[in-house]
Amino acid sequence: MSHIAKIYTDKDTTLDPMKGKKIAVLGYGSQGRAWALNLRDSGLQVTVGLEREGKSWEQAKADGFTPKKTEDAVKDADVVIFLVPDMAQRLVYRERVQPYLREGMDLVFAHGFNIHYRLIEPPSNVDVYMVAPKGPGPIVRDFYVKGGGVPVLVAVHQNHSGKALEKALAIAKALGGTRAGAIETTFKEETETDLIGEQTILVGGVMELMKAAFETLVEMGYQPEVAYFETINELKMIVDLIYDKGFMGMLRAVSDTAKYGGFTVGKQVINEETRRRLREAAEKVRSGKFAEEWIEEYGRGSPTLSKGLEEMDKSLEEQTGRRLKEIIERGRPKS
Numbered sequence: 001m002s003h004i005a006k007i008y009t010d011k012d013t014t015l016d017p018m019k020g021k022k023i024a025v026l027g028y029g030s031q032g033r034a035w036a037l038n039l040r041d042s043g044l045q046v047t048v049g050l051e052r053e054g055k056s057w058e059q060a061k062a063d064g065f066t067p068k069k070t071e072d073a074v075k076d077a078d079v080v081i082f083l084v085p086d087m088a089q090r091l092v093y094r095e096r097v098q099p100y101l102r103e104g105m106d107l108v109f110a111h112g113f114n115i116h117y118r119l120i121e122p123p124s125n126v127d128v129y130m131v132a133p134k135g136p137g138p139i140v141r142d143f144y145v146k147g148g149g150v151p152v153l154v155a156v157h158q159n160h161s162g163k164a165l166e167k168a169l170a171i172a173k174a175l176g177g178t179r180a181g182a183i184e185t186t187f188k189e190e191t192e193t194d195l196i197g198e199q200t201i202l203v204g205g206v207m208e209l210m211k212a213a214f215e216t217l218v219e220m221g222y223q224p225e226v227a228y229f230e231t232i233n234e235l236k237m238i239v240d241l242i243y244d245k246g247f248m249g250m251l252r253a254v255s256d257t258a259k260y261g262g263f264t265v266g267k268q269v270i271n272e273e274t275r276r277r278l279r280e281a282a283e284k285v286r287s288g289k290f291a292e293e294w295i296e297e298y299g300r301g302s303p304t305l306s307k308g309l310e311e312m313d314k315s316l317e318e319q320t321g322r323r324l325k326e327i328i329e330r331g332r333p334k335s
């Protein structure tokens with residue numbers, strides 16, 4: 001492919017388009033906390049908007065914010081950032097944001113789900129753009145505090161002001177994203193690749209492969225503790241090597257026996273059939289069928305999600321991990 005992605009870094013971006021703007025961060029969970037703290041530490045004016053007093057409210061207060069009810073945060077805001085769960089955004093928009101929309105306001109997303117699948121259809125006189133961190137919220141905060149940043153994707157859906165991209169990049173900079181890089185994309189590309197990635201590898205694929213390998217060893221009579229270190233705990237070290245030095249760096253660090261077994265057996269486990277299933281999963285996202293299924297599941301109170309969490313919490317691998325926590329923590333590097 002000849003296309004080269006447009007990537008922006010700190011030197012291409014300025015915070016100016018966000019200076020003096022009143023920013024409402026709706027939600028104070030995984031991303032909400034990271035965004036509110038990073039944006040505030042970057043000198044921007046942030047108010048946290050929440051539905052009710054509770055855990056998030058207390059956490060925001062403990063972090064030095066004075067949270068407001070969602071609509072009160074929105075009424076005052078120039079920029080509204082949606083960091084409540086994807087499935088909650090439609091209702092929050094309809095009941096707490098739409099009634100207070102003014103021409104020239106900005107609606108900002110960290111994932112394109114609600115715009116791409118048309119659950120939220122804003123009027124044409126506001127800007128709609130996205131800054132999507134390519135990493136979990138607590139890491140977005142941790143990297144920022146340590147002087148780094150998690151890469152982000154930026155995209156513009158509506159550009160009423162003519163300045164939407166500059167504003168997206170200003171937020172990306174304040175979040176720490178442009179310390180690494182901000183890649184320009186579309187809502188469609190971000191939404192589909194993010195869902196495909198988390199389902200097939202980041203969350204679904206990795207979790208199920210680790211679980212399947214662990215359970216296979218245990219079924220064969222090996223000790224759960226040995227199976228846990230082999231199939232779950234050591235994966236971090238292997239992935240860290242890939243992160244730091246690429247696949248070749250990882251391969252240099254493991255034995256020739258592991259390399260040979262890896263090249264031959266890996267392809268038998270992750271084979272054509274697995275690739276066919278990956279394509280099937282990706283098509284289900286692209287066709288909108290996954291979104292339809294998730295909205296329907298949410299409408300029934302998310303029973304499959306609750307069951308998954310309950311089963312994982314009780315699983316032998318999770319219990320074994322908890323039992324080994326002390327050993328794992330003792331071994332963790334101290335600096």
Ligand SMILES: NC(=O)c1ccc[n+]([C@@H]2O[C@H](COP(=O)([O-])OP(=O)(O)OC[C@H]3O[C@@H](n4cnc5c(N)ncnc54)[C@H](O)[C@@H]3O)[C@@H](O)[C@H]2O)c1
Nearest residue numbers: 027028029030031032056083084085086088110111136137
């Ligand atoms: N979690 C991540 O690391 C991550 C990464 C990239 C993008 N995103 C995107 O960021 C957005 C926020 O996701 P998150 O995982 O940080 O959310 P989350 O589940 O951590 O959000 C929790 C927050 O939303 C509030 N909340 C929960 N249910 C609510 C409801 N029904 N109505 C109103 N508020 C409610 C909670 O009080 C809490 O403050 C989503 O669009 C998600 O796709 C998340």
Ligand SMILES: CC(C)(O)[C@@H](O)C(=O)O
Nearest residue numbers: 134135136194198202203
């Ligand atoms: C952190 C992830 C998996 O990358 C994000 O996309 C999410 O939905 O939580």
Ligand SMILES: [Mg+2]
Nearest residue numbers: 111194195198
């Ligand atoms: Mg996601």
Ligand SMILES: [Mg+2]
Nearest residue numbers: 134135194198
């Ligand atoms: Mg993601």
